[in-house]
Amino acid sequence: MNSVILRTGTVYLRPLLLIFSVFLLLGGHNQPGGGFTGGLVAGLAFVLEALAFGLDQARRTLRVHPLTLVGCGLLLSAMSAFFSTLLGKPFMTGTWWVWHVPGWGELAVGTPFFFDLGVYFDVLGVTCLIIFSLLNAGEAEGKT
Amino acid sequence: MLSLSVGIIFITGLAAPYLLPRLGRAAPWLFSLIPLGILAGLLTHIIGSVSTFPWVESLGLTILFRAEGLSYLFAVLITGIGAVVTLYSGGYFHGDSRAGRWFCFLFLFMGSMLGLVLSDNVFSLFVFWELTSITSFLLIGFDHHRPEARAAALQSLLVTAGGGLSLLAGLVLLALITHTTDLGAMVAAEIPNDSPLLPWVAALILIGAATKSAQIPFQFWLPNAMTAPTPASAFLHSSTMVKAGVFLLFRLQPLFESISWWGPALMLVGGLTALTGAWMAVRQHVLKPLLAWSTVSSLGLMVMLIGAGTPEALFAAAVFILAHALYKAALFLVAGILDHETGERDIRRLGGLRQDMPITAITATLSGLSMAGIPLTAGFVAKESMYETLLHAPAYGWMLLVCAVLAGASFAAVAWSVSVKPFHGSRLPTDRHAHDPGSTMFFGPLMLSGLGIAAGTVPSLLLEPHAAASAPTAHHVPHLAAWHGFNLPLLLSAITLALGGVVIWLRHRKAAGDTSSALNKLGTERLYYRAMDLLDRFSTRTANTVQHGLLRIYLFSVLLGAMAILWPLVYRHAAPLDNLITSWAASGAAETRWHEWALLLTMIMAIGATVHARTRLGAVTALGVVGYVIAVIFVLYGAPDLAMTQFVIETLTVILIALSFSHLPPFRDLSPLWVRARDLLFAVTGGVVMTVLTLVALNARKHESVAAYYMENSYNLAHGKNVVNVILVDFRGIDTLGEITVLAIAALGAFALLRTLPGRKRGETP
Amino acid sequence: MMHLLPVYPVAGLILWAxxxxxxxxxxxxxxxxxALALLSAWAVSLILLYTATFSGPIVLLVGNWPAPFGITFVADRLSGLMTVTALTVSLCVWLYAAFSTAREATGQGFYPAMLAMIGGVCGAFLTGDLFNLYVWFEVLLMGSFVLIALGGGRKQLEGALKYVSVNLVSSALFLAGAGILYGALGTLNMADLAVKMHLQGMPMLSSAVAALFLCAFGIKAALFPFFFWLPAAYHTPPAAVNALFGALMTKVGVVAMIRVFTLIFNHETEVTHTLLLILAGVTIAVGALGAYGQWEIRRIFSFSIIGQIGYIIMGLALNTPLALAGALFFMIHNMIVKTALLLTGGIAGKLMGTEDIRRCGGLYVGRPLLAYAYLLCALSLAGVPPLSGFFGKLALIRAGFDAGAWAVTAVAVAASFLSLGYGMKVWMYAFWGPLPAGIPDTAPGMRSPSVESSARGMIWAVAALIGLMLLLSVGAGPLMRFCLATAEGLLDPREYLQAVLGQGGGALK
Amino acid sequence: MEFGFAIAIGGLYAAGFYMMLRRNIVKFILGLSLLGHGANLLIFTAAGLTRANAPLTAGGSGTVMADPVPQALILTAIVIGFGVTAYMLVLGGRVSQLSQADDVDALRESERGAE
Structure with missing residues (x-):
């Protein structure tokens, strides 16, 4: 996998993919996209990096253990689902905070957004964890 | 009070292992006070005669105890002999570390037996019936370190519990016919004579009773069960458990009178059992098998009398049950004393013990007289009344009489073997120094044999009232007397004794052959072993046939099963399918645009390529193409979210496959052509089923759906314009919560799997 | 509080996971x-059961979206009872695992997977939405996939692969069925489906879709001819996992089947229920025979799960209140006793170093407590009165004869002889029998202090389960009454429909 | 068009079945994947195909839009399927590594001993 094209491509592709993923996440409620696709695309960015520059580099870029990411993402989703019960409403009732931003219109942020954010991190973590584990196992096998 | 009595016995049993070491030497005496107290309560009628305790009323299962008639008789027997056996066990297990466990099992058994005979509800009766099977299993296998004890326990359990299931089926059917589960009400219930189920009920119950009471062809387990410690044999096989079947037949006799084969069947089974038992008994030399086979014979006689079915016969049976319990329990206990004190069980090596063991000799003689049927004993009274009845029996009388006389003769011979032979004649050397046992052991048997004589002397006082109460129709009960004068039954008695004498003489003359081969001659036991063996082999073969370990055959079977179930049901709807197809071919084909045709064609080719690929990379690529085509379809039909997801996931999947199977060799053709052809045929059939199912489903399309609500409210209520996304995170958000859990756990699992690689230290993180 | 409680055993466990x-x-x-998660969920499930029993089904509209549109969680008698039982058993397994598998499997995802699996199980019991049911099935399957392969060697992974593969077929069938149902009726809410099915029906489709669900759930429930994955895989993981599977996995399939076939597909019973009855009969026979033919403790009792599933399905197929009540009672009993037996097998295996009963022996002398525990459970499993297994069996036999299903009932009676047989087979060899000669010190565990202490801890879990079993036996009357009421509620689901859909739903049935 | 899709679904299922019955472990997993595709397409088709716009409510009330529900269901199913397939791939890879074979028939170790 030590191709120069891959490396050069990755250098440019990676930030693009990450920005695209955030765009998908944020816009998902109103246009095609959402936490899943966002998370997957972000995951793809790290996968590319791992393929191009090696596992250690990708791990360093990610900073946290993918498993922690998975746990936190799931936790965030679950907590945003639980949030409404604190207000005495049924489980998972959307709670919205709406602002009117002049010149842009209505900005609504609600628990479903945080739920989607959780999905994003969960999917990102899952993708990284599986691919990293596989690459790691492959490397270990290569050494022995 | 009745429930309480049974309960106390159970509780004592459970507490026995704890109590025994704390009570010391007094324990057996104190323990035996419990059944004795209940006996006293029963005899004085302080303990009431009815007691109910609701349990599972919705199933008709109530603990309903009723101490009347036959139940009362049996309750008296069980508590009385139970007290004796408890006391005796104290001596028998003196100093044995397992004594606590023994008393536990013994009391549990006693309680179950008492519950059985007192139950007036069929299901409660069944509960206790099974409990006696289980507890007797534990008692018979008490010396589990001996293989023959284990085998005998298992055999008795399987035979009696197997019969128990037959009984259960019979009782459930009976409850179905009579609309009650109350035994008393059942017997009184009006059953239409032509009820087609009644003969089945009778047959099923007869099987249950025959297994429990060791009737032919189930007789073999009882003599084998003699490996149990002697107190258990005395209790189980003389007076209680084996009589449960007799008890049941006795109680249900009125129900089945209308069935033409019922009486003859009982007489045949009973008579055959009586003869077999008698024949086998006189061929034995070892004390307990000798007594066991004679017990089989006695049980046969009882069943035979019940089969005769007249009130007199039933009365005679009741008298015989009482008399038999008294002498047989005592003799078993005597056998136990002989075994315990001399270490010898073979009567050929016992002799002249009367000087060393005078009390035992007296006990044995008294009981032996009763068993042989010498005047002034309970055995004599019972025999007289039996002969008297059979002389006047309406059908098959003389045949039954012959059976009874022959059985009686063998009883006389057995009585001689057990109570005369070991104590008289020249003193034969024994391993241990023989002497009379302690009071705990001789007290009980002595009491029982004394009681046997007393009952025979004044039968009108001690035998008649109990036996009379048990006969279902008490209108005309023959009077019992110690002496009826010189009459035909007495002549028969004399003949019986004479025949017994002949048998003894013959036995004395000729040392009988090998007993084990005689045991085998009966065949039914071999049948049992053959059946068990067959079951073993059949079940092993089933297990191995079903679980052969080939995953693809499992999948084939599963899919085949699914298709076999689906196909006929889909096919049922396939009739109007022609119309569907033609209408679609007409309108649908015209509507379809060229790029759609191209897509479909690409997909089908890609599917073909996936199946046909020669290399892993080829197959994976082809699969990827399939996925991408589906993504394009999603784009064309208004599902951009799906399309995006499908694109990304397809890409990831291809990477994953490439990464996880890099170590494998390229594809090989592993299956022969015919297997591939078979699978292909099957797969195509399955595909056709799914196609037809899809077409049928298309035809049954909805007219309205919940989607309209989502479209309407997505933006107003959920602040989102992308309805699919709003459904995913809000309307049906909990689906998504489950879905990301699946992902998280999958990743966790993959991580855990890959972490423990061979040749790597565990716990290293990637 | 009811805004949260019906979903807590599911979402709460996921949060804790x-x-x-x-x-x-x-x-x-x-x-x-x-432990915290299971205990809290258990407490909640008790509240749910109590409320559902005394004031009718509790409905939670997740996200506050009205009934057929959002997803509903329904805690009625059936789901309450099943949730309580599942969580109770899970707590016992946790106790066992804390002493046994903990040291081997933690850090490898044992606890999160266990929580997810149990959460999925509760979700499958409590949800009132068909597609949501699919999701919970996948959650519990994924949890079980991970558990069954954790820390495993070759054998275990091979078993796991078979387990996973066959179960994935089930998922594909389920998905197809759910899709077709949505296409035909335009809704996924089970109550709404029931009403729509009743009103407009699926003229050409209903029995075919019913069959699709029958196969999908049949695979999960290990019904004939779909059970092969079970004996192939169940005995390979550690006993705690095995016991958890034995208690929960197949039962989820059965409960789903009971729910779907009493609520939605109850119109063409002469087709579907006859089919079920035949399958049940064959399942009972093959399960019992297969178990009798095994020689390892946990294999015997894993195989026997199949036979017992047959009994429960027989109750469903007979479709009368008594039969269904018997099936429910049988299921509750089976979950508890089977867990206890599999755990006992695990302890015995740990002590003897093998689970092949031909190479075991002497446990009665060495471990009387374990022996009595085993004996009680084995007898109860065989349906010997007065232990808990008897009552379900009695109800089923009565119902079978009542309905005139002679053949199946006869098979059921005969198979309970076999179940006594294999229970006693283990007893004869491993407990009463002596240590076989020529086996050099097979019982390393009998002396090793670490095994010693963990075995003592593990037996507490078994003791708790046996306590429950005895409670079930003594309290069979009230429980059977409860099961009868539940069964009547299932066969006449007006109360359920009304609770979910309001007055409109109730009036239709 | 539905008719063509019904054929495609049948083809996907048939190929899935066939591949699942192969002895090669990779083919087997590819078969499972195909089966998943078949199920997804079945849901998509059964709910009704329309060459309509994506279900975005911004377009106003007049436009015809595709049914969003099956899309949401399939999305969930795809993601779940991905998770399961990923796990299955890892598991299959490990099994074939441990058993030293890519032949499913070689995986009989766990069921020995019932003789």
């Missing part, structure tokens, strides 16, 4: 979190 994933570096904390 997430916490325990985050704590992946601290096995002890994971263990504690699991």
């Amino acid at each position: 997430a916490v325990s994933i985050t704590l992946h570096r601290y096995p002890l904390a994971q263990m504690a979190v699991t």
Whole structure:
């Protein structure tokens, strides 16, 4: 996998993919996209990096253990689902905070957004964890 | 009070292992006070005669105890002999570390037996019936370190519990016919004579009773069960458990009178059992098998009398049950004393013990007289009344009489073997120094044999009232007397004794052959072993046939099963399918645009390529193409979210496959052509089923759906314009919560799997 | 509070699973979190059962969206009872695992997977939405996939692969069925489906879709001819996992089947229920025979699960209140006793170093408590009165004869002889029998102090389960009454429909 | 068009079945994947195909839009399927590594001993 094209491509592709993923996440409620696709695309960015520059580099870029990411993402989703019960409403009732931003219109942020954010991190973590584990196992096998 | 009595016995049993070491030497005496107290309560009628305790009323299962008639008789027997056996066990297990466990099992058994005979509800009766099977299993296998004890326990359990299931089926059917589960009400219930189920009920119950009471062809387990410690044999096989079947037949006799084969069947089974038992008994030399086979014979006689079915016969049976319990329990206990004190069980090596063991000799003689049927004993009274009845029996009388006389003769011979032979004649050397046992052991048997004589002397006082109460129709009960004068039954008695004498003489003359081969001659036991063996082999073969370990055959079977179930049901709807197809071919084909045709064609080719690929990379690529085509379809039909997801996931999947199977060799053709052809045929059939199912489903399309609500409210209520996304995170958000859990756990699992690689230290993180 | 409680045994466990994933570096904390999660969910399930029994089904509209549009969670008698039982058993397994598997499997995802699996099980019991049911099935399957392969060697992974593969077929069938149902009726809410099915029906489709669900759930429930994955895989993982599977996995399929076939597909019973009855009969026979033919303790009792599933399905197929009540009672009993037996097998295996009963012996002398525990459970499993297994069997036999299903009932009676047979087979060899000669010190565990102490701890879990079993036996009357009421509610689901859909739903049935 | 899709679904299922019955472990997993595609397409088709716009409510009330529900269901199913397939791939890879074979028939170790 030590191709120069891959490396050069990755250098440019990676930030693009990450920005695209955030765009998908944020816009998902109103246009095609959402936490899943966002998370997957972000995951793809790290996968590319791992393929191009090696596992250690990708791990360093990610900073946290993918498993922690998975746990936190799931936790965030679950907590945003639980949030409404604190207000005495049924489980998972959307709670919205709406602002009117002049010149842009209505900005609504609600628990479903945080739920989607959780999905994003969960999917990102899952993708990284599986691919990293596989690459790691492959490397270990290569050494022995 | 009745429930309480049974309960106390159970509780004592459970507490026995704890109590025994704390009570010391007094324990057996104190323990035996419990059944004795209940006996006293029963005899004085302080303990009431009815007691109910609701349990599972919705199933008709109530603990309903009723101490009347036959139940009362049996309750008296069980508590009385139970007290004796408890006391005796104290001596028998003196100093044995397992004594606590023994008393536990013994009391549990006693309680179950008492519950059985007192139950007036069929299901409660069944509960206790099974409990006696289980507890007797534990008692018979008490010396589990001996293989023959284990085998005998298992055999008795399987035979009696197997019969128990037959009984259960019979009782459930009976409850179905009579609309009650109350035994008393059942017997009184009006059953239409032509009820087609009644003969089945009778047959099923007869099987249950025959297994429990060791009737032919189930007789073999009882003599084998003699490996149990002697107190258990005395209790189980003389007076209680084996009589449960007799008890049941006795109680249900009125129900089945209308069935033409019922009486003859009982007489045949009973008579055959009586003869077999008698024949086998006189061929034995070892004390307990000798007594066991004679017990089989006695049980046969009882069943035979019940089969005769007249009130007199039933009365005679009741008298015989009482008399038999008294002498047989005592003799078993005597056998136990002989075994315990001399270490010898073979009567050929016992002799002249009367000087060393005078009390035992007296006990044995008294009981032996009763068993042989010498005047002034309970055995004599019972025999007289039996002969008297059979002389006047309406059908098959003389045949039954012959059976009874022959059985009686063998009883006389057995009585001689057990109570005369070991104590008289020249003193034969024994391993241990023989002497009379302690009071705990001789007290009980002595009491029982004394009681046997007393009952025979004044039968009108001690035998008649109990036996009379048990006969279902008490209108005309023959009077019992110690002496009826010189009459035909007495002549028969004399003949019986004479025949017994002949048998003894013959036995004395000729040392009988090998007993084990005689045991085998009966065949039914071999049948049992053959059946068990067959079951073993059949079940092993089933297990191995079903679980052969080939995953693809499992999948084939599963899919085949699914298709076999689906196909006929889909096919049922396939009739109007022609119309569907033609209408679609007409309108649908015209509507379809060229790029759609191209897509479909690409997909089908890609599917073909996936199946046909020669290399892993080829197959994976082809699969990827399939996925991408589906993504394009999603784009064309208004599902951009799906399309995006499908694109990304397809890409990831291809990477994953490439990464996880890099170590494998390229594809090989592993299956022969015919297997591939078979699978292909099957797969195509399955595909056709799914196609037809899809077409049928298309035809049954909805007219309205919940989607309209989502479209309407997505933006107003959920602040989102992308309805699919709003459904995913809000309307049906909990689906998504489950879905990301699946992902998280999958990743966790993959991580855990890959972490423990061979040749790597565990716990290293990637 | 009812805004949260019906979903807590599901979402709560997932929340705690997430916490325990985050704590992946601290096995002890994971263990504690699991205990906390299970205990809280258990307490909630008790409240649910109590409320459902005394004031009717509790409905939670998740996200506050009205009934057929959002997803509903329904805690009625059936789901309440099943949730309570599942969580009770899970707590016992946790106790066992804390002493046995903990040291081997923590840090490898044991606890999160266990929580997810149990959460999925509760979700499958409590949800009132068909597609949501699919999701919970996948959650519990994924949890079980991970559990069954954890820390495994070759044997275990091979078993796991078979297990996973066959179960994935089930998922594909389920998905197809759910899609077709949505296409035909335009809704996924089970109550709404029931009403729509009743009103407009699916003229050409209903029995075919019913068959699709029958196959999908049949695979999960290990019904004939779909059960092959079970004996192939169940005995390979550690006993705690095995016991959890034995208690929960197949039962979820059965409960789903009961729910779907009493609520939605109850119109063409002469087709579907006859089919079920035949399958049940064959399942009973093959399950009992197969179990009798095995020689390892946990294999015997894993195989016997199949036979017992047959009994439960027989109750469903007979479709009368008594039969269904018997099936429910049987299922509750079976979940508890089967767990106890599999755990006992695990302890015996640990002590003897093998689970092949031909190479075991002497446990009666060496371990009387374990022996009595085993004996009680084995007898109860065989349906010997007065232990809990008898009552379900009695109800089923009565119902079978009542309905005139002679053949199946006869098979059911005969098979219970076999179940006594294999129970006693183990007893004869491993407990009463002596240590076989020529086997050099097969019982390393009998002396090793670490096995000793963990075995003592593990027996507490078994003791708790046996306590429950005895409670079930003594309290069979009230429980059977409860099961009858539940069964009547299932066969006449007006109350359920009304609770979910309001007055409109109730009036239709 | 539905008719063509019904054929495609049948083809996907048939190929899935066939591949699942192969002895090669990779083919087997590819078969499972195909089966998943078949199920997804079945849901998509059964709910009704329309060459309509994506279900975005911004377009106003007049436009015809595709049914969003099956899309949401399939999305969930795809993601779940991905998770399961990923796990299955890892598991299959490990099994074939441990058993030293890519032949499913070689995986009989766990069921020995019932003789």
